[in-house]
Amino acid sequence: MLSARSLFQEIVDDDESFRLFCSIAAGGESQGGWENARIAALVPRSERDLAPRTARHGADEDMHGRVFHALLKKRGLAPVPVPADTDCTMILERHGIGLAHDRLRADRPLTVPDIVGYLAHSRVTEQRASEQMALLRRYFGDHPDVGRAVRMISGDEDNHLAYCHEELLRLAAAGHGRVIRRTLRACALAEIRIHRDVSLAVMAHVGRILGWPRARSALLTFGIHAVYACERAVGWRRMVSLRMPEHRNALGGPATPAPEFA
Template structure:
């Protein structure tokens, strides 16, 4: 059959599938960097104290994008076009999740409700990112080509997730609890659908590149749908709970650099 490790090893061993994987990852991180940069610039006066943390979040995402580009360069690869069906950020926006790019392009201050929407969206998507990086680090944290990058990105994603918990809890204590819970619920329910669709699209492209036999591709698609079934019934709950993080003020201070990659 197949395992997460064996599947990713196949993708890693083939230049074309590895190029697509890194290109998708780099594009998503770059979009996240731009979004956070714009949000930091547009925060309302009542929440301007968040600006350094939001900017740090954006700087980390930009760094991750550069790391994935550097990983491609090490193999002599250049980025490829990201297929539309694999664009996680764009598909979430189309479902009305997070702050629309049109809003972020305007030079109009955001509202406190907008900031809650941003943080709730980030709390859900950073949970996904942290889970994925934990899995990759488990299997490839000691890999000579990928290990250092995976560990660095995983640590940043854990910090981002802790930051979302911390800031949402502060806003809940300030009286926004019901709005936060509604935003988290709506985002989580949409995200699990988008994640399923993106996973199916990515695996379809990888299967064609790697020439997977039809039974293997069908079994993998069935596994992705089974995960979605679990998340639709119960797994989404892990994305909407808020707990005081062990890492306090995780985005305080400047972003860390990654000179060995960039």
């Protein structure tokens, strides 16, 4: 029977598919770490209180990248280059979602609208990350090799999502509510489309590695398109709502040192 659990198990059990999965994950997390570190360095004076929390966000993401590399090392595997069609961060940037890397490389302070755009983009992508890690925690939280990493990263992604909710609500109360709503909607609609395309690309790469028959690949392709249709119709709304999180100031403390996985 084809299920999310059996699919993930097949990927984890095969060295080459696990290698690709961890390389893609590590690349995305490391990019997120760099982006948040640069944003923390460039926050405008009026938002200077945001800088330490953004830096903590970046430190967490960078640490997640190191954890995925450590999981590879533990299995005696080296990372592989990330295929361009699976690089979600850069694809989002090409579609104008989030702050462009050229902007972040410039030593010029960001503006408050830039910060709104960054937080809206993060709120949408952290929703996806939180949901995906919750799924992995459900299936692999007790796995002897990856369980500890999955549990830790899942908790961090929940904190990142809480941080985005709290900061966007603060900015909405300061008069930026209309821009936030408009930006969240644009980011959510772009993200679900790009998530579909990246998911199709990842499944194609994994399918070639694992030698999936055409019928199985077709079934997975249909499922990805079906999920997209549901998200395009109504599911995107979960990515644009804002509520004060139970865990306030989720990124207020120092980053937790990365545990040893290798």
